[in-house]
Amino acid sequence: AGExxxxxSDEAGEExxxxxxxxxxxxxxxxxxxxxxxxMGMQVKDVKVSDRYMTYPAIVVDFESPAVRRMMxxxxxxxxxxxxxxxxxxxINPRDPVISGLFALKGKDEELARKVAMQLLDNAxxxxxxxxxxxxxxKRLNEILAATVN
Numbered sequence: 616a617g618e619x620x621x622x623x624s625d626e627a628g629e630e631x632x633x634x635x636x637x638x639x640x641x642x643x644x645x646x647x648x649x650x651x652x653x654x655m656g657m658q659v660k661d662v663k664v665s666d667r668y669m670t671y672p673a674i675v676v677d678f679e680s681p682a683v684r685r686m687m688x689x690x691x692x693x694x695x696x697x698x699x700x701x702x703x704x705x706x707i708n709p710r711d712p713v714i715s716g717l718f719a720l721k722g723k724d725e726e727l728a729r730k731v732a733m734q735l736l737d738n739a740x741x742x743x744x745x746x747x748x749x750x751x752x753x754k755r756l757n758e759i760l761a762a763t764v765n
């Protein structure tokens with residue numbers, strides 16, 4: 616994230632910010648969580664700053680367990696259609712360089728920042744065992760990669 620941010624800053628003619636050394640302030644996390652909540656759609660009921668030790672940039676909490684979702688799918692007739700997710704809460708790690716990079720990116724390239732935020736959500740859903748079809752994120756992931764290397 617640091618190199619991509621440096622590239623974006625260089626293109627904009629601004630001094631690069633090393634996101635790996637940046638810890639967001641309370642005001643910045645409040646701004647970022649509100650922006651993420653507004654841009655993540657119906658899948659997310661809230662975005663909060665986590666007070667737990669995390670090695671991930673974001674996690675999902677307050678969700679239906681994968682076992683409950685499988686039981687609901689069996690009761691619905693075990694169709695091939697994925698079960699819709701009920702809205703969950705996303706907790707972000709303000710000490711993670713991806714989160715501080717996202718904060719900086721949303722001011723420079725909001726469309727790319729929105730894609731990164733949605734990718735963080737999908738990553739958290741995968742880690743929780745909740746994303747039924749991970750292929751759904753491939754197009755967006757490829758767009759993020761293309762923006763990073765170009």
